[in-house]
Amino acid sequence: MEITELLKKMTLRQKIGQLTQYNARLFLNDDSYITGPDKKLNLSEEDIMLTGSVLNFFSAGDMKKIQKKHLENDPLGIPVIFMLDVIHGYRTIYPIPLGLSCSFDPELAKSCASMAAKEAAASGVQVTFAPMADYVRDARWGRIMESGGEEPLLSGMMAAAQVRGFQGEDLKDNEKLAACVKHFAAYGASESGRDYNQAECSVRELYDYYLPAYKAAIDAGAKLVMPAFQSLNGVPATINPFLYKVLRGEWGFDGVVISDYNAIGELIKHGVAENEKEAAAKAFSCECDMEMCSATYIHYLEELINEGVVSEKQLDKAVYRVLELKKELGLFEDPYHGADEEKAEKLYLCEEHRKLSRAAAENSAVLLKNDGVLPFDKNIGSVAIIGPFADEHGINGFWSCAGKNEDTVTVREGIEALLGRGRVLCAKGCGCEWDDKDKSGFDEAVALARRADAVVPCLGEPQNYSGEGNCRTDLRLPGVQEELAALIASANPNTAAVIFNGRPLVLSAIDECIPAILDMWFPGTEGGNAAARLLFGQANPCAKLAVSFPRSTGQVPVYYNHTMTARPHFTEKPEHKGYTSDYIDCGNLPLYSFGHGLSYSRFEYIQMTLSGTELKEDGAITVSVNIRNASDIDGSEVVCLYMRDPVASVVRPVQQLVAFEKISVKAGETAKAVLEVTGEAVKFTDGEGNRIFEKGEIVLMVGCPGAYLLKESIKAV
Numbered sequence: 195m196e197i198t199e200l201l202k203k204m205t206l207r208q209k210i211g212q213l214t215q216y217n218a219r220l221f222l223n224d225d226s227y228i229t230g231p232d233k234k235l236n237l238s239e240e241d242i243m244l245t246g247s248v249l250n251f252f253s254a255g256d257m258k259k260i261q262k263k264h265l266e267n268d269p270l271g272i273p274v275i276f277m278l279d280v281i282h283g284y285r286t287i288y289p290i291p292l293g294l295s296c297s298f299d300p301e302l303a304k305s306c307a308s309m310a311a312k313e314a315a316a317s318g319v320q321v322t323f324a325p326m327a328d329y330v331r332d333a334r335w336g337r338i339m340e341s342g343g344e345e346p347l348l349s350g351m352m353a354a355a356q357v358r359g360f361q362g363e364d365l366k367d368n369e370k371l372a373a374c375v376k377h378f379a380a381y382g383a384s385e386s387g388r389d390y391n392q393a394e395c396s397v398r399e400l401y402d403y404y405l406p407a408y409k410a411a412i413d414a415g416a417k418l419v420m421p422a423f424q425s426l427n428g429v430p431a432t433i434n435p436f437l438y439k440v441l442r443g444e445w446g447f448d449g450v451v452i453s454d455y456n457a458i459g460e461l462i463k464h465g466v467a468e469n470e471k472e473a474a475a476k477a478f479s480c481e482c483d484m485e486m487c488s489a490t491y492i493h494y495l496e497e498l499i500n501e502g503v504v505s506e507k508q509l510d511k512a513v514y515r516v517l518e519l520k521k522e523l524g525l526f527e528d529p530y531h532g533a534d535e536e537k538a539e540k541l542y543l544c545e546e547h548r549k550l551s552r553a554a555a556e557n558s559a560v561l562l563k564n565d566g567v568l569p570f571d572k573n574i575g576s577v578a579i580i581g582p583f584a585d586e587h588g589i590n591g592f593w594s595c596a597g598k599n600e601d602t603v604t605v606r607e608g609i610e611a612l613l614g615r616g617r618v619l620c621a622k623g624c625g626c627e628w629d630d631k632d633k634s635g636f637d638e639a640v641a642l643a644r645r646a647d648a649v650v651p652c653l654g655e656p657q658n659y660s661g662e663g664n665c666r667t668d669l670r671l672p673g674v675q676e677e678l679a680a681l682i683a684s685a686n687p688n689t690a691a692v693i694f695n696g697r698p699l700v701l702s703a704i705d706e707c708i709p710a711i712l713d714m715w716f717p718g719t720e721g722g723n724a725a726a727r728l729l730f731g732q733a734n735p736c737a738k739l740a741v742s743f744p745r746s747t748g749q750v751p752v753y754y755n756h757t758m759t760a761r762p763h764f765t766e767k768p769e770h771k772g773y774t775s776d777y778i779d780c781g782n783l784p785l786y787s788f789g790h791g792l793s794y795s796r797f798e799y800i801q802m803t804l805s806g807t808e809l810k811e812d813g814a815i816t817v818s819v820n821i822r823n824a825s826d827i828d829g830s831e832v833v834c835l836y837m838r839d840p841v842a843s844v845v846r847p848v849q850q851l852v853a854f855e856k857i858s859v860k861a862g863e864t865a866k867a868v869l870e871v872t873g874e875a876v877k878f879t880d881g882e883g884n885r886i887f888e889k890g891e892i893v894l895m896v897g898c899p900g901a902y903l904l905k906e907s908i909k910a911v
């Protein structure tokens with residue numbers, strides 16, 4: 195298919211139709227396109243038939259029905275392109291991206307994305323609105339669950355890995371999807387952690403923190419970009435000239451930019467467009483190619499072209515991008531791109547996919563604390579599983595696509611599968627809603643805790659307390675869970691808590707009374723089996739936090755790569771002396787830092803050797819780190835190399851990750867991690883937006899922020 199030839203045959207309306215995307219429901223019921231929630235779009239039947247893209251459908255059958263009807267009515271035979279939020283699995287669900295990021299395992303993320311693509315493509319999906327590459331420091335923001343966390347390097351590597359997993363080598367492969375990186379840009383900086391709220395970011399913060407992960411995804415080949423809902427420095431991202439200058443100008447991205455849901459229509463709400471016509475003019479002039487679920491383009495672009503506000507040349511450029519994407523996916527040859535109900539049903543929850551989901555959950559779970567309680571002995575007499583998540587199926591997390599709660603394995607089911615039903619006691623004890631103060635279940639729960647040989651409080655926040663639009667002002671465990679945990683801990687010291695969460699929670703009260711804490715995030719389909727295997731030592735925790743956990747909500751945002759300030763006083767306890775950058779009523783270090791995570795093995799950092807001590811701008815220094823597993827348990831360790839630039843022309847973070855490698859080390863053996871620090875890695879952005887390499891000392895550290903084990907100095911020359 196020669197796109198330029200096809201463009202010549204298209205009418206203006208046909209071209210504009212290619213830039214529109216609406217909900218599948220408009221196409222599935224004969225009369226629904228002019229009734230129901232989409233009525234406000236005022237779409238005619240012709241508008242619907244001209245539509246170039248559809249989203250939010252959940253079966254190959256529906257997709258085929260829409261495609262077939264469309265092709266029967268389109269004289270040019272231009273196929274519809276089908277898009278969906280396949281964020282962390284299609285039907286077999288793996289951990290939320292924030293959890294998966296804690297694995298520090300891009301290859302694992304790639305494998306998970308590849309699995310999701312297989313199930314999704316068989317179900318009719320051709321484009322996924324993922325990876326989400328928003329840099330986030332504020333745990334109040336519900337969408338932190340979709341992110342890669344507070345470290346730009348890690349977040350970018352995980353986003354790039356997802357792109358490679360979704361897209362593979364050839365988009366014509368019927369088991370691959372085109373990836374749409376989102377939300378460009380700095381959505382994670384929404385003020386007060388309130389969704390859709392304004393973001394104000396300096397050029398320095400943008401280039402050094404908020405932009406890198408999007409660029410990593412684009413460099414990995416992401417085919418689409420979705421601008422964010424919120425305003426950035428006073429201009430909504432959808433029409434932000436600075437962002438398009440970076441995206442199209444500096445980064446040379448020439449793929450499809452698709453608005454977020456109704457984001458163009460919402461420019462009126464933002465107060466930057468008088469009406470839909472102005473909204474269309476502003477968005478289109480920025481080269482926002484496609485409009486998702488608002489109808490300004492279909493209603494006004496023709497008029498704007500006739501008035502000379504935008505040109506048909508600009509229109510052709512946008513339509514070319516969309517047709518090029520359809521061509522890359524092979525849709526002109528195979529408009530169904532492998533959609534196959536039978537194949538999809540065979541793939542959903544198959545043993546191979548469940549196995550990968552379980553491995554992902556095991557490698558994402560972070561052992562936050564372990565005062566010798568874990569792993570439990572498999573031959574234990576009885577175990578009491580207590581709490582709102584003891585037997586809870588709602589552990590897929592937000593954005594779990596076609597995943598179903600009933601598909602998941604609960605903690606109770608996982609432990610019963612491991613130990614047998616006879617030795618497992620279970621009580622809910624209390625709820626997990628923020629206003630649920632009912633303690634009537636406490637007595638039963640505490641009685642079980644007393645009786646059992648070991649206790650597993652399963653606590654957390656409901657899966658709909660994070661995700662889009664779901665933000666919190668109090669990050670503690672909702673309801674009366676903290677009280678329940680304290681009673682259980684005093685009833686039985688052999689207690690290990692399992693936490694289910696979509697964000698860093700304030701676990702200070704739990705940390706004070708519970709001797710072991712395993713954070714599962716929202717682990718997905720196999721969560722209960724993964725938790726059971728980790729608790730009883732069939733799997734060895736190896737994840738490290740991709741985001742810091744605050745001591746109190748008042749600390750937020752609290753993150754590891756902060757600057758020193760002129761009056762530093764970093765404490766765990768409230769030790770306020772006055773005239774220092776800390777708090778009167780709380781320590782200013784997080785409860786658990788980025789990079790923190792325990793194992794059942796005991797790793798000793800023996801030696802750090804450098805290939806040199808002078809680092810040129812275009813050079814690199816190899817850092818080898820010898821690690822010994824001083825325990826009798828085989829394990830894996832994420833070896834992280836951090837740097838600090840003690841003196842520079844702008845304030846620099848007290849530490850920043852420059853490289854990491856996950857290595858397996860057998861019991862009693864030694865292994866080597868080989869890492870690299872490059873001249874590029876020590877560059878930074880100054881106040882004017884210049885990317886600079888400055889000569890001077892750079893300190894390299896290995897271990898965990900706040901507890902470095904090895905340090906060496908080099909010189910940037």
Ligand code: GLC
Nearest residue numbers: 249279323376377454455662
């Ligand atoms: C939502 C989200 C975006 C998603 C899109 C389509 O509002 O902001 O992440 O991809 O709409 O569902």
